[in-house]
Each structure stands twice: as structure tokens, then as C-alpha cells.
Amino acid sequence: MNAVIIAVLLMIILSLMRVHVVIALIIGALAGGLFGGLGMEGTIATFSEGLGENAEIALSYAVLGAFAVALTRTGLPQLLVDGAVHLIGRKGESRSKTLPKVLILFVIFLISCMSQNAIPIHIAFIPILIPPILQVLNELLIDRRAVASIMTFGLKAPYMLLPFGFGALFHNIVLENMELNGMDPAGSSMSFAMLLPTAGMFLGLLVAVFITYRKQRTYENIPIESDNTNKSVTYTVYSITFAILAVIATVIVQIIYGSMIFAGLAGLIILVFSRNVRFKESDALLTDGMKMMAFIAFVMIAAAGFAEVIRATGHVEQIVDASTAWMGDSQGLAAIVMILVGLLITMGIGSSFATVPIIAALFVPICAAMGFSPLATIALIGTAGAIGDAGAPASDSTLGPSSGLNADGQHNHIWDTCVPTFLHFNIPLVIFGWLAAVIL
Numbered sequence: 347m348n349a350v351i352i353a354v355l356l357m358i359i360l361s362l363m364r365v366h367v368v369i370a371l372i373i374g375a376l377a378g379g380l381f382g383g384l385g386m387e388g389t390i391a392t393f394s395e396g397l398g399e400n401a402e403i404a405l406s407y408a409v410l411g412a413f414a415v416a417l418t419r420t421g422l423p424q425l426l427v428d429g430a431v432h433l434i435g436r437k438g439e440s441r442s443k444t445l446p447k448v449l450i451l452f453v454i455f456l457i458s459c460m461s462q463n464a465i466p467i468h469i470a471f472i473p474i475l476i477p478p479i480l481q482v483l484n485e486l487l488i489d490r491r492a493v494a495s496i497m498t499f500g501l502k503a504p505y506m507l508l509p510f511g512f513g514a515l516f517h518n519i520v521l522e523n524m525e526l527n528g529m530d531p532a533g534s535s536m537s538f539a540m541l542l543p544t545a546g547m548f549l550g551l552l553v554a555v556f557i558t559y560r561k562q563r564t565y566e567n568i569p570i571e572s573d574n575t576n577k578s579v580t581y582t583v584y585s586i587t588f589a590i591l592a593v594i595a596t597v598i599v600q601i602i603y604g605s606m607i608f609a610g611l612a613g614l615i616i617l618v619f620s621r622n623v624r625f626k627e628s629d630a631l632l633t634d635g636m637k638m639m640a641f642i643a644f645v646m647i648a649a650a651g652f653a654e655v656i657r658a659t660g661h662v663e664q665i666v667d668a669s670t671a672w673m674g675d676s677q678g679l680a681a682i683v684m685i686l687v688g689l690l691i692t693m694g695i696g697s698s699f700a701t702v703p704i705i706a707a708l709f710v711p712i713c714a715a716m717g718f719s720p721l722a723t724i725a726l727i728g729t730a731g732a733i734g735d736a737g738a739p740a741s742d743s744t745l746g747p748s749s750g751l752n753a754d755g756q757h758n759h760i761w762d763t764c765v766p767t768f769l770h771f772n773i774p775l776v777i778f779g780w781l782a783a784v785i786l
Contacts, residue, residue: 349661350708353378357652358690367700371648375655382659389655396654397647399526399703402607404643406515408636409610413596414467415634416614420589420622421581422465447486450479451496451555458500465593466511469501469746476750480565487562490751494763495554495770497747498736499547502698502771506732507537507544510597514606519646519699520727523706524720527657529713531720539724539786543732546778550770558770568754588620645700653703662711670715680716681726681783684709685776688730697742698735705730721786729779736775737768 357374361367372393379389418424457475461467476493483490505513517536524531592613600609617623636643656662673680687708692701706727713723735741744763751757 348664349378349382349659350656350665352381353652353656354691354704354708367645367697368648371645371652375652378652378659378661379655382655382661384655384658388658392655392658393651396651399650399654401647403515403519403699404647406606406610407643407646409607409614410466410512410515411468411636412634413592413610413613413617416617416623417465417467417589417592420585420592420617422586422589425581425586447488450482450486451488451492454493455496455500458497459504460500462501462504463508463511463513466596468512469742469749472497472746472750476747477753480751480754481567484565484567487564489559489561489563490565490757491563491762491766492555492559494744494747494751494757495551495559495766497750498743498763498767498771499551501743501746502732502735503544503547506540506547506728509537510600511606514600514609516699516702516728516731519702520706520724520731523653523703524710524723524727527706527710529710529720529723531724534720534724536724536728539721539782540728542782542785543725543729543775543779546774547736547771549778550774554766554770559766565754565756568756584620585622588616588622591620592616645697646703649700649703653707656704656707662707665708665712670712673716675716677716677718677722678780678784680712680718681722681780682776684712684726685730685733685779685783688727689733689772689776692731692734692738698732701734702727702731718783719786722783725779725782725786729775729782733772733775733779736771737764743767 353374356377357370360370360373365373375393376389379392380386384392454475457471461469461471483493505511505516507513509517520536521531521534595616596609596613599612600606603609614623618625673683684705688701688705691705692698709727709730710723713726718726735743738744744759744767748757748759748763751762752759757763
């Protein structure tokens with residue numbers, strides 16, 4: 347049997363059985379290496395060599411996580427929340443007259459999208475924003491499944507499309523792994539390649555909000571136990587000014603030097619020297635940031651080792667030969683098969699970032715053999731990597747929204763977040779990702 351198929355299937359099965367993804371990747375790599383003839387020592391050595399491939403990305407996550415936590419200390423996310431609550435109206439006012447439902451949904455949409463690029467705080471805004479406005483959502487009879495769809499879109503689509511913040515990390519991972527597996531993406535714009543897939547997600551969002559979950563849904567007003575994550579953060583003109591300067595600095599450094607590590611560091615330095623974050627707190631701050639991003643970072647490191655073992659077996663070529671012989675000259679058939687394979691792998695891992703090194707090792711040789719252009723290959727890898735993130739039970743894109751919406755115990759993670767986002771985002775991604783691969 348093909349070692350690559352054995353390794354990938356074993357990794358997916360273990361992940362779906364709720365074995366931790368890092369352990370599943372290590373076991374899958376070990377099985378693939380042994381079946382591929384590398385032997386125990388050769389497999390371990392190859393896996394260890396591959397771990398360094400994503401070390402820069404993992405460190406970027408740690409620094410960016412610290413920057414996200416530091417920004418919450420300035421009160422900038424709290425300012426966004428207060429602005430949203432002010433638009434919605436104060437407690438006791440007539441919600442239906444103060445603000446249409448569309449406006450509050452738009453506020454959540456805007457903050458969710460900003461959390462990936464403009465103000466890269468990732469899911470840190472959710473415990474600050476959502477629990478305090480649950481009663482407002484209840485009074486407006488808004489279906490929380492629509493809110494979950496909005497937040498999942500905001501946590502995914504911006505980094506798929508825009509090369510800033512977490513988008514810079516995702517774009518770099520895709521392009522670097524393409525080059526690592528033998529295809530030069532120079533001169534190809536990932537933002538352009540991901541236009542159609544992102545448009546498909548947006549169409550799915552519109553269907554979820556204005557059709558599927560448009561009807562009113564009743565929830566009880568259950569008191570929410572307060573905790574440290576939901577306490578208001580005091581902000582001043584001074585703190586907000588330096589928070590904005592820090593965000594601008596991260597964008598400028600990223601554009602000039604192309605490094606999220608030094609971009610996040612620039613933002614942290616500004617916040618520390620402005621005394622919005624005390625110097626003696628910087629150690630705890632970095633630790634908190636690492637905790638927030640640790641899951642994805644460690645999965646990505648393990649995924650790099652897994653991909654290195656897959657390449658070293660030499661069995662990727664067997665898959666390429668078999669696939670091209672079976673698919674013939676049909677790029678359309680090849681595209682749909684690769685996207686569905688990406689869906690299966692990403693659903694098992696739960697991270698589009700960590701999936702890319704694995705699927706790139708499989709897809710790039712097939713795309714080259716089938717005559718796909720670099721742009722089409724980018725669209726395939728980007729779509730296949732992102733497609734299983736929405737709807738995956740272990741994904742930040744679903745766990746984050748559920749944690750906020752279920753603060754009062756009335757939102758089911760699987761049926762109210764995972765299933766709605768899977769149906770409304772993954773189906774359009776399959777269709778529009780396939781179109782992008784065929785057209786580009």
C-alpha cells in the first residue's frame with residue numbers, strides 16, 4: 347500500500363477519534379515512514395529535520411498572540427465593544443426602535459473581520475464583546491446561529507484574502523510550501539487567487555443571515571457569571587492613541603520587512619515603552635500570548651515533520667502517477683478531488699494553517715503533472731486548506747464563537763456553530779474553489 351495514503355488516513359482517523367492532533371500527526375508520520383521503507387531511525391531523523399520548517403511561523407504566532415493580549419490591555423477592544431453597545435442602545439430602551447437587527451449583526455461582522463488583519467487580536471475579542479450583549483441579542487430575537495456564522499466568516503475570510511496580520515502568515519505558508527515542493531509561485535498574487543473562494547464564503551454568509559437564520563428565535567435571559575475575561579478594561583485617549591500607533595507600526599514593519607515576528611515585536615515595544623503594558627508584565631504577557639496560540643503553533647510544527655516524512659518516502663510520486671492516469675486530462679475532476687481531500691484532512695486536524703504543509707506535499711506534484719498554473723495551484727491549496735476549518739469541532743473558528751455565544755448555556759457547539767458553518771461555508775468553497783482552479 348502507498349505509505350502516504352496510510353499516513354494521512356491514520357492521522358485523520360485518530361484525529362476524528364479525538365486523539366490530540368499533534369499525537370495523531372506523529373503516529374501518522376511514524377506509520378508512513380515505516381511503510382515507506384525509511385525504518386524507525388530514518389523516520390525519526392526525517393521527522394525531526396522537518397520540524398524546523400514551520401519554526402518561524404510558530405514563533406510568529408507566539409509574538410502575535412502576545413501583541414493581541416497587549417492590545418486588550420490598552421482598552422482598544424473594549425472601546426470597540428462600548429461603541430457597539432452605544433449603537434445598540436442602553437438597557438431598558440426599545441431595541442427594535444434603537445437599532446435594526448442588521449446593524450448589530452454588521453457591528454459583530456466588522457469587529458470579527460478586523461480581528462484578523464487591521465487589529466490582529468484573533469479570537470481575543472469574543473469573550474469581551476459577546477457575553478455582555480447576549481441579552482440584547484435575546485431581546486431582538488436574533489438567531490445565534492446567524493451570529494456564529496458571521497464570526498466564523500470574520501475569523502476566516504480576511505486571512506484568506508488579505509496579506510496582513512494573520513493573512514500574512516497564511517499567505518506565506520502557502521507560497522513557501524509551494525516552493526518547497528517544487529513549484530515557483532513568484533509573480534502570483536494569492537489575494538487574486540483567493541478572490542473567488544472568498545466570494546463564495548460571502549455568498550454563504552448572506553444565505554445564512556438573510557435566509558436560513560432570518561426568523562426570530564427565543565432565548566431565556568439567564569444571568570451570566572462574571573469572570574476575569576469579561577471585566578471592562580479602562581481606556582484613555584493616551585492608551586488608545588498608542589494602541590493605534592502600535593497597530594500602524596506592525597503593518598508598516600510587515601510591509602517593509604515581510605516578517606510578522608518583527609512586526610509584532612515593533613507593536614509590543616511601542617506598547618511597553620508607552621507604559622500601557624508594564625515592562626515587568628512582559629514575561630507574563632508573552633506567556634499568555636503563547637497560550638492563546640499554542641495549539642495552532644504546535645500543530646504546525648508537527649505538520650511540518652509529517653510533511654517531510656511524506657516527501658522522504660518517495661511515495662508521493664506513486665500517487666501523482668496513479669492520479670494523473672485515473673483523471674486523464676481532466677483538470678476539473680482533479681480540482682474537485684483535491685478540494686475534497688483537503689476538506690477531509692482539515693476537518694481532522696482542525697486548522698487550515700497546519701493543513702497546508704501536508705496538502706502542499708500532495709497537491710503541488712499533482713498540479714504540476716496536470717498542467718495547473720501557479721495561480722490555480724494557489725487557489726486549490728488555499729481553498730483546500732481553509733475549507734475544513736469552518737465546521738471543524740476543534741477549530742478556533744468554531745470554538746471561539748461557541749465560547750462567547752454559550753456563555754449562558756443556550757448555544758450548542760456542534761449543532762449551532764459547527765453544522766451551520768459547515769453547510770454555509772464549505773459547500774460554496776467547494777464550488778467557487780473549483781471554479782477558481784479551472785479558470786485561473
